[in-house]
Amino acid sequence: MNQRHMTLLTDLYELTMMQGYYEIKDANRTVVFDAFFRTNPSGNGFSICAGLQQVIEYVKDLVFTEEDIDYLRTLGIFQENFLEGLRNFRFTGDIHAIPEGTVVFPREPLVKVIAPIMQAQLMEAAILNFVNHQSLIATKTARIVHAAKGDGIMEFGLRRAQGADAGVYGARAAMIGGCIGTSNVLTGQMFDVPVKGTHAHSWIMSFPDELTAFRAYAKLYPSACILLVDTYDTLGSGVPNAIRVFQEMRSRGIPLTFYGIRLDSGDLAYLSKKARKMLDEAGFPDAVISASNDLDEHLIASLKNQGAAITSWGVGTNLITSKDNPSFNGVYKLAAIYDEKSGTFIPKIKLSENTEKITHPGNKAVKRIYDKANGKIIADLICFADETYREDEPLLLFDPVETWKKTLLQPGTFTIRDLMVPVFRKGKCVYDSPKVMDIRAYCQHEQETLWDESRRLVNPHEVHVDLSRKLWDCRQELLSEYNRTDGAK
Template structure:
C-alpha cells in the first residue's frame, strides 16, 4: 500500500511544523475519540472502522514525492520535512471493538502517542470511524425492523466514491446484512456476494419469458427473476410461474427460487404475487424487494402485510440517508509534564462542548442472568475495577439521581481493548467473529433503545473520581480569570 501521510488537513501539518520549531513535537499526549449525538435520532451507534484504521495507521508515512510536494508549498522548515520523511506511528490505540454498541459522550477510542502523531493522524482516523460507524448503524436499524429477513447491500453505484462503497459494504455486514453486490468487497473481506439480474438482461431479449428461460439455463441455482420490467402481475409473475412449472416437471426446481420486484407498490404487489404463487403450487417462492428502501419504509411495508422476505437496500444505507455525518471528535485529555501526565479538558461556554479530563476507561455493566445492559461508566483508568460488590452510580448533572447496583446482581467489562501497541498492530477478530459479536451486542440492549422513533437514550455515568477531577480543573480555571 502506498504512503498516505498527505491524508490530513493542512493545519495539522502547520501546527506540527511550529511545534517542531519549539521542540514540543514529541511531547506525549492522550486523546479521546467520542461523539455527542446519536445518528438518525436513534438510541445507539455501532462502532466500525478499526480494521481500516489499522491499515491507515500502518501506512501513514511520507514518500519522497510527498516531501517534495510539501517543500513546494514553501511553508515548512526543511528540518521538519526531514523529520517527516522518517515518520511512523509508535504509540498505542485502545478502542471499543467493531460491532460494539456505543453511546454519546463516552470514549470509542483512546489514543496515546506524541503530539505530532495525534495531530497528523486525527483527520484520517476521524474520517474512517465516522463513516463506517455511520453505515454500520444505519444497517443495524434496517436489521431491527427485518430481524429474520435476508438483507443485501447494493449501494455501490450510489456511494460517494470508491472507498465509501468498499468500506461501506464491510460496515453493512457489521450492521447485520447478509451480503453485498460489491465484488471487490467480496474478494477483499470474504463477504458473500449476491445478486441476479437487472432490467438490462430482460430487455436484451425479445420477450421477458425468453429472458427468464435463458437465465435458467445458465444460472439454474440462483433463480430470483426480476419481474417488474413490464408488468409484475400480468407478465412477470405468470412468466416466472411458467418457468418454475417446467423445472418442477423435470425435477429440477431448486430449493431457492422466486422473483424480485423493483418498482411499484411493494406491499400490494408482493401480496398478490404470493397469492398467485400459492395457487400455482409454489408456496415457497421467495419475494424479494428493492427500490429506494430504508428502515422506515420496510417497517411500514411489513405493517401493511408485505410478503417480501429478502430486501435489497442500496442508496439510503450506503449514503447514510438521514444523517450526513457522525459528529465524532478527537480531543486531548492528558499531556506529559515533568515526566508524568497531567489531565486537561476543554472548557467552553457551550456546556455540550466541554470534555472530560484524564486518562480514562469505559466500563459496561450488565444485569447478571439476563445479560442485558444496565449502563456505562466513564472513569479514570487507574480506578479499581468493580469487584461485584455494592456499586453506586451518580448522575453528574443531577447529583440526587443515583443508580444502586446490589452485590451479585451485575457483571462488568472493560470496553476499550488494545488495537495498536507501541506502533505494532494487535491481531483483531475476523470479520465473521466481529459480526457474531455485533449481533450479541444488540441482544444486550433493551427494546426501548432500538425503536426507530423516540428511543430511550442510555445515560453514560462519570465516576465520582472523574467528576471531582473535572470540578477541580474548572475551579482552577475560574481562579485564573
Template sequence: MSEPLPSLLLTDLYELTMLQAYFDCGMNRTATFEFFVRKLPQQRNFLVAAGLAQVLDYLAGLQFTTDDIRLLREMGRFKHDFLESLAGLRFKGDVYAMPEGSVFFPDEPISRITAPLREAQLVESRVMNLLHYETVVASKAARVVLAAPDELLVDFGLRRAHGAEAGMLSARASYLAGFSGTAAVLAGTRFDIPLFGTMAHSYVQAHADEADALEHFARSQPENATLLIDTYDTEAAAHEVVKVARRLQQDGIAIKAVRIDSGDLAEHARRVRAILDAGGLPHVTIFASGNLDEFRLLELLTSGAPIDGFGVGTRMNTSSGAPYLDCAYKLTEYDGQPRRKRSEGKATWPGRKQVYRHYDAGGTMTYDQLTVEDDPRSGVALLQPVMLAGKRTTPSPTLAESRAYARGQLDALPGPVRNLTSSGSYAVVVCEPLKALASIVDAGLHSCRGTGDATDEHDVR
C-alpha cells in the same frame, strides 16, 4: 485483505502546519487523543462502533513517501529541517478501543490514541474519516437489522455510494452490523462477505420478449436464478415465471426467487405470492428492493407482506436521516497533564478514560460508567489495548467474529433503546473521579489566566 494505504497527504492542512509549529518549538511529548460522539442524532438511541480495523492498518503503515515530502516542499509552506524529519516518522504509540460492533453512547470514547504529540496529531483527520463513516453506516444498518432481524438483507448501495471507498466500506460496515451480504463484488472478495446478485431491467429490455429474458437468465445462472419481474407488469411477469419454471424443471433447473423493485411492494408481493403458489412454486421466494430503510421494512413486515428478503442501498450507505455524527478527536492529556476543552457547547472531559458497562442477570445492558482510566469499577471495561508501541497486541478479529459480537450487542439492548420510532434513553453515569479531575483542570486554567501564562493549556485543535 486490508484496504490499500493512501498517502499521508490525505489529511487537513492544519495538521501539517501544527506539526511544523510543534517542531519549531520542540514540542513532541506524549499526548492522548480520544474519539467520541458528543450527542446522538434525532431518532437514534444508540450507535455502533466500526472502522477500527482500517484505523489500525493506517497507523501500522504510517509513513511519508519521497513523493509526499517532495509535494510538501513544492508547496513552499514548510521548512527544510522539518520536512527532513518527516522521512523517519512512524506510529509508535498505543491504541485502546472498543471492539468493532460495540454499542456506544455520547461522550464515551470508542478509541484512545496515546503517542508522541506529532504522531497523535497527524493522524486526526484520517482516523476521524474512517471511524466516522463506518460508524454512521453501521449504526444505520443495525437499525435495519432490528427492523427485520430474521430476513435476508443485502447491501445494494455501491452505485450511489459517495465514492469507491465509501462503497467498499459501507458494504463492510453493513455486514458487521448484521446484513447477510453485499452485491459489491470487490467488497465481497476483499472482506470475505457473501455475495448476492439478481438482474437489471436493462437485461429484460434488451430482449424482445420478457419470457425469453427470464428463461435465458435462469439457464445461464441455474444455481442462483433470481428473476426481476417489475420491468413492465409485475403480475403478468409472475405468470410468465410459472410458465418458464415448468420448462426449466424438465432440465432440472429451479427458479430461486423473484425480485420486485417498484410500486406498492406489499400489494405486489401478495399478488405475486398467490400466483406463484397457485402455479406450484411455493418454494420461490420474493425479494424486494427500491428506496428501503428501517422504517419502510417495519411497514412492510408489520403489514404481513410475504417478502423474504430485501436489498437495501442508498438510504443505508448514506445513513439517510442522520448522514453525519457530531463527533470529535480531542486532546485529553499532554506530557502527563490532563487537558480539557471549555468551548461553549463543546466542552470535553479531561484525562485518559475508561467505560464500564453493566448488565442485569438476563444479559440486558442496564447502564454505563464513564470514569478516569485508573478508577477500576465492576462491569465490563470496554476500551481494550489493540496496539502498543506501534504494534498490534493480537491479530484483529475477523469480520465474521466482529459481526457476531455486534449481534450480541444488539441483542443486549434494553427494549426502549431498541425502539426505532421513539426515543429511549440509556444512562451513562459520569463518575466522581472524572468530575473531580475536570474541576482540578478548570482551577488550573483559571490560575494560568490569572498570571497571564496559558502555555500548553489551550486545546490543540
C-alpha cells in the same frame, strides 16, 4: 485501493501544528487524544463502532516518503529542518480502541491515542475519516436490519455511494451492521463476505420477450433463480411468466433450492401480497419474494405493518449514504498531557458555550455494566484508566448532569467489562482484526444486550453513560479553575 499510501490523508493544519511542536515545543511530549462522538445518528438509541481495521492499516504504513516531503516543500510554509525530520517519522505510541461491532454510546472514547504529540496530532483526520464513515453506515444498517424483523437485508448501494471508497468500505460496514450480503464484488473479494445479486431490467429488455429472458436466466442459474418481474406488467406477465419457468424447472427435475421473484417498483405491499397468493396457488409456497426501490428502515417497517409478503430486502441509496443523517459527528480531542516530573497524566479539558462540546479530561477507560440476571446493559461508566471496580462490592452510579439521580447496584447483581482493548503498544500492533463475518456475528450478539426499548426506531430509551466520582470531581475542578481564571482577566 487497498495499497495506497495515505500519510498525507490529513488536514493541512495538522502539519502546521506539527511543525510548531517541532520548532517551539517538545515534540516528544506524550499526550492522550480521544476520538468520540456526541450524538447517535438518525435518532437511534445506540451506535455501532466500525473502521478500526482501516485505522490499523493506516498506522502501520505511517511514514513520509520522498514524494510526500517534496510535495510539502512546494507549499512554501515548511522549514527545511522540519521536512528533514519527517524522514524518520514513525508511530511509536500506544492505541486503545473499542472493537468493531461493539454497541457504543455518545461521549465515550472509541479510539484512544497515547503518543508523542506530533504523532498523535497527525492522525486526527484519518482516524475520524475511517471511524466516522463506517460507524455511520454500520449504525444505519443496524436500524434497517431491526426494522426487517429477521428478514434478510442485502446491500445494493455501490452505484449511489459517494465514490469508490464509500462504496467499498460502506459495504464492509453494512455487513458488520447485519446485512446478509452485498452486491459489491470488490468488497466481497477484499473482505471475504457474501456477494449477492440477480439481474437488471436490461436483461429482460435485451431478449425478444420476458418469458425467453426468464428461461435463459433460469438455465444459467438454476440454484439461484430470482427473477425480476416488474419490467412490463408485474401481475399481468411478470409473475405468471416466473411461475411458468418454475413449473418447467420442476418438470425437468431441477431442484428449486433458492428461487423466487424480485419487485422493484409499484405498491410493494399490494404487489407482494398478490404475488404471494399467485405463487402459493401455483404450488410454490417457498418461493422468495424480494424487494428493492428506495427502501429504508421506516418504509420497511411500514410495509411489514401492512402485511407485505416480502422476506428479503435489497437496500441501496438510503443505506450506503445514510441519507437522512449523512455524517457521524465524531471528534478527536486532547484529554491529557504526561508530566515526566510527577509521572502522571495531567488532565486537560476543552470548554465551550455549548455544554455538549465540553470534553471529559484525563487518560480514561470505559466500563460496561451489565445486569447479571439477563445480560442486558445497565449503563456505561467512563473513569480514569487506573481506577478499578469489583463485582462483589456495591457500585454507585449517578447522572453526571442531574447528579441527584443515582442508582446503587448491590454486590453480585452486575458484571463489569472493559470495553477498550490494546491495539498498538510502543508502535507495534498487538491486535488481530477479526474477519468481517465474525465481527458481524459479534455485532448481532452486542445488540442483544440492549433492552428492546433502546432499539426502537422512534424515541428510543437512552442508555446512560456515567462518569466515575473521581473523573466527575476532576472535571468540576477544571471547570471551576477555568472560571476563576476567566474572571480574573
